Amino acid sequence: MVFQFWPLGRAYAMAWIGGSMAWELQRHGDAACVDYMRNGLREIFGARALTLFPGTDAVVTQWGADALFRGAYAYALPGHAEARGRLGQPLADGRLIFAGEACREDGLAGTVGGAWLDGRRAAGIVTAALAAG
Ligand SMILES: Cc1cc2nc3c(=O)[nH]c(=O)nc-3n(C[C@H](O)[C@H](O)[C@H](O)COP(=O)(O)OP(=O)(O)OC[C@H]3O[C@@H](n4cnc5c(N)ncnc54)[C@H](O)[C@@H]3O)c2cc1C
Known part of the structure; x- marks a missing residue:
């Protein structure tokens, strides 16, 4: 605590x-x-x-x-910070991707700023995958 x-x-x-x-x-x-x-x-x-x-x-x-939140933010287990990057890896040729603060490896995990940037990152990947057909 x-x-x-x-x-x-x-x-x-x-x-x-x-x-x-x-x-x-x-x-x-x-x-x-x-x-x-x-x-x-x-x-x-x-x-x-x-x-x-x-x-x-x-x-x-x-x-x-709270149904709108269902938690707070994600913590990686000690020694497993790299799991954040793996969580954000695109799946299904970029058509499915997890995004949010939990995926940040740049020190912005657990922040609104990290969530915002990661949403933009994921949207860019999905948009590119859809455009590629
Ligand atoms: C008390 C508190 C104080 C904070 N203070 C700050 C601060 O001062 N500054 C700062 O930068 N950050 C702060 N944060 C952190 C910040 O709010 C989070 O990092 C940010 O909101 C995470 O955004 P996200 O989109 O990654 O995830 P979330 O905002 O958690 O979005 C996840 C969404 O998924 C939904 N969901 C969950 N499970 C399911 C399911 N099974 N099916 C469908 N939907 C589901 C949830 O309802 C939620 O809407 C604070 C957080 C808390 C809890």
Whole structure:
């Protein structure tokens, strides 16, 4: 779990949870996510840190359960970053291609910019394949 405190100078903290733990917590609901976050805070900073977050006004986003998103972004396993490039390789003579941040190997994985550039890359390949017949 990664924490971000006072993002953009605002008085709140964000906790980021991904992978299998995120799917597991999602099954248990928002309260379980908040508990997990508070335990994480306590482990890293000690019990006193919890006094900074006394209320119950936490917001849990649950990106994985949102039908418009179904997740957040992709992580390559350690030592397997090259899998991103393989994922973006055209299939069926360029008529089928996966695109998005997950396919970027240029440092833009996990970003909107990477997703945008990769969509353009894929569209160019498909257009060329269709034009070639
Ligand atoms: C909380 C959060 C904060 C972020 N902050 C930033 C930021 O500040 N700056 C930044 O650059 N990036 C940020 N990102 C990352 C950025 O949003 C993503 O990298 C980008 O949206 C990925 O775009 P994409 O098109 O590759 O994938 P997505 O936008 O994830 O598109 C994938 C699509 O596939 C659909 N889908 C999934 N499964 C199926 C299926 N089986 N069948 C059909 N459709 C399916 C999904 O519904 C989704 O519409 C953030 C992401 C999150 C979650």
